[in-house]
Amino acid sequence: MPTTRKLAAAALAAAVGATALAACGGQDGQGGGGDAGAAKATTVTLVSHDSFAASSAVLKEFTKETGYKVKVLKSGDAGEAVNKAILTKGAPQGDVFFGVDNTLLSRALDNGLFTPYTAKGIDRVDPSTRLDKAKHRVTPIDSGYLCVNYDRAYFARHKLAPPNTFADLVKPQYKNMLVTENVATSSPGLGFLLGTIARYGDSGWQDYWKKLKANGVQVVDSWEQAYDQDFSGSAGGKKAKATRPLVVSYASSPPSEVLYAKPRPKSPAQAPTGVATGTCFRQIEFAGLLDGAKNTAGGKALIDFMISKRFQEDMPLQMFVDPVVKGAKEPEVFTKFGAKITDGESMAPPRIAAHRDQWIQTWSSLLVK
Numbered sequence: 001m002p003t004t005r006k007l008a009a010a011a012l013a014a015a016v017g018a019t020a021l022a023a024c025g026g027q028d029g030q031g032g033g034g035d036a037g038a039a040k041a042t043t044v045t046l047v048s049h050d051s052f053a054a055s056s057a058v059l060k061e062f063t064k065e066t067g068y069k070v071k072v073l074k075s076g077d078a079g080e081a082v083n084k085a086i087l088t089k090g091a092p093q094g095d096v097f098f099g100v101d102n103t104l105l106s107r108a109l110d111n112g113l114f115t116p117y118t119a120k121g122i123d124r125v126d127p128s129t130r131l132d133k134a135k136h137r138v139t140p141i142d143s144g145y146l147c148v149n150y151d152r153a154y155f156a157r158h159k160l161a162p163p164n165t166f167a168d169l170v171k172p173q174y175k176n177m178l179v180t181e182n183v184a185t186s187s188p189g190l191g192f193l194l195g196t197i198a199r200y201g202d203s204g205w206q207d208y209w210k211k212l213k214a215n216g217v218q219v220v221d222s223w224e225q226a227y228d229q230d231f232s233g234s235a236g237g238k239k240a241k242a243t244r245p246l247v248v249s250y251a252s253s254p255p256s257e258v259l260y261a262k263p264r265p266k267s268p269a270q271a272p273t274g275v276a277t278g279t280c281f282r283q284i285e286f287a288g289l290l291d292g293a294k295n296t297a298g299g300k301a302l303i304d305f306m307i308s309k310r311f312q313e314d315m316p317l318q319m320f321v322d323p324v325v326k327g328a329k330e331p332e333v334f335t336k337f338g339a340k341i342t343d344g345e346s347m348a349p350p351r352i353a354a355h356r357d358q359w360i361q362t363w364s365s366l367l368v369k
Contacts, residue, residue, distance in 0.1 A: 044298030045071045045094030047085060047290070049078040049187075050224060052098060053318040054311070062305055068298045077222040078187035079104060085290070086111045092290040095299035098141060098306070102131060102284045103190045106353030109137055114288035115296070120304040126324045129284045131349050138286035141306050142321035145251040145341040146191040147280040148178065149273050151233030154245035163246065165278030166199050169212060176216035179230040179244040181223055183363050187283070188223045192248045193363055194352065195281030198345040209366050218244060219367055227253070233273040235260050251275050251339040252320040258337050259317065271337040280344035285321070 046052070052072060063069065071094070075081035078099045085097055089111055100108045108114065114137040122130075122139065129140035148169065150162040163169050169178055181189030197205045220226050228236035231247035235257065254271030258264070261272065287306055289299045305311055312328035315321055320338075323330065 041295040041298055042067065043069045043071055044096065044295045044302050045073055046302060047073045047075060047081065047092070047094035047097045049081045049099040050074045050076060050222075051319060055314050055318055058310060058314045061310065066301065068301060070298075070302060077181070077185055077224070079183075079185045079190065080222075082108055085113055089113060090292045092292050095290055095293035095295045096287055096302050097290050098285070098287040099187075100138065100286050100288070101187050101191070102282075102349060103187055103194055103352060103356070105131060105138065105286065106349060107356070108288070110353070112291060114138060115291045115293070117289045117300055117303065119300075119307055121307050121325070124326045125307060126326070129324045131284065132286075138288040139303050139307060140324045141285050141287050142315055142319065143282065143284045143324055144321045145280040145339075145344045146188050146195065146248065146283050147251045147339070147341070147344075148192075148276040149227075149231070149233065149247050149249040149253050150276060151231070151237075151245035152270070152272055152274050154232055162274060162276065163279075164276045166196060166208070168276070169217075169246070169279070170208065170215050172215070174215065174246065176218075177244060178212070178216075178246040178248075179218040179220060179226045180248040181226050182219055182221050182368065184360050185221050186223055188226075188248050188250075189219075190356075190360070191281045191283050192279075193359065194347050195279065195345040197359065198281070198347050206362065206366065209363065213367060217367075223249065233257065235262065246276075250320060251277075251280060251341050252316070252322065252334065254339065255317075255334050255337040256320050258333060268337075275339035277339055277341060280341045282341075282344050282346045284324075 052074065073094050075084045078101060082100055082104050085092065085108070097113065109132065116136045118136045119139045125140050126143070129143055132138050148163065155162045160173060163171070163174055168174065180192055183189040183193045196208055200208050218230065220230060226247050227234050227249050229240055230242050230244045231237040232242040232245050233247070254273045254275065257272050258268055287303050289296060289303065293299050307325055309325060309328050312323035312325045315323060316330045316334040
């Protein structure tokens with residue numbers, strides 16, 4: 001998102017920093033792109049949320065192949081990053097924006113953030129993720145499900161079954177356990193809100209959130225704060241002695257807890273965290289060439305690279321998200337410990353576009369007065 005991404009990326013993000021990337025050149029508008037007669041720029045700037053990450057091996061390979069260096073500019077959680085991009089519209093801070101998802105897509109498109117570009121290899125991308133296929137202003141990069149995660153050890157110690165559905169979260173036995181993100185600043189938070197609206201409808205979602213509030217839900221600004229600081233099941237939460245055993249995160253979060261556990265178990269039967277599979281909402285993340293970008297050729301090349309098999313197969317253990325390109329394989333640890341969701345909630349982009357701002361305002365009046 002939010003991919004999340006999204007996840008363990010807090011640890012990986014610092015390593016990425018302003019690492020160099022490179023990308024393949026090509027004909028302008030045809031994957032790789034190039035502006036005839038223009039001096040070739042050597043740096044392309046990728047603007048993203050804080051959870052962007054890629055392995056050093058992939059970044060080095062990209063640089064070696066093409067020579068384009070990519071500066072990664074991180075701008076907070078996805079909602080915050082999109083808002084900053086809108087404020088700098090026409091004079092962007094970079095060339096490519098990555099991390100706008102289906103919950104915020106219409107806001108970005110309605111504000112004219114992107115220049116249309118048909119990426120090389122777009123025919124290999126899952127058609128269900130191509131929400132702007134008529135105009136090609138954005139390219140799908142990853143997908144996943146936003147879901148409530150739970151701390152297995154906490155529930156085992158308290159001899160309590162973890163929640164599995166939205167309805168479970170408002171039960172008294174789960175009082176003061178859930179931490180979620182502010183829907184005005186965080187795409188995971190907004191996705192969770194949309195999931196509850198899809199589940200309970202226009203007439204029922206506000207009552208549901210009133211019940212969540214009465215049951216002690218905690219609201220924080222970002223996924224990083226919720227997951228790494230307040231969730232007792234995360235490595236960061238354990239260090240901070242966090243007290244919330246439930247968090248809005250991703251179906252693919254548990255593998256990160258296996259990989260980054262200290263000490264790391266040799267042959268774990270399951271991840272230390274689990275997923276409440278009845279609380280999920282589908283998220284798709286996109287990249288787009290920013291309108292007014294200084295290095296359009298490098299930006300196009302970077303987008304092409306992000307839907308290459310090499311980058312797509314690197315993503316699962318970097319941002320803990322699912323590839324969108326046909327044939328891209330996921331590593332065993334990702335498939336073994338991540339939850340596979342087949343019946344999560346979803347919502348049509350036009351409905352999100354028509355009501356998102358109103359829903360955010362109403363939610364804010366209920367939860368963060």
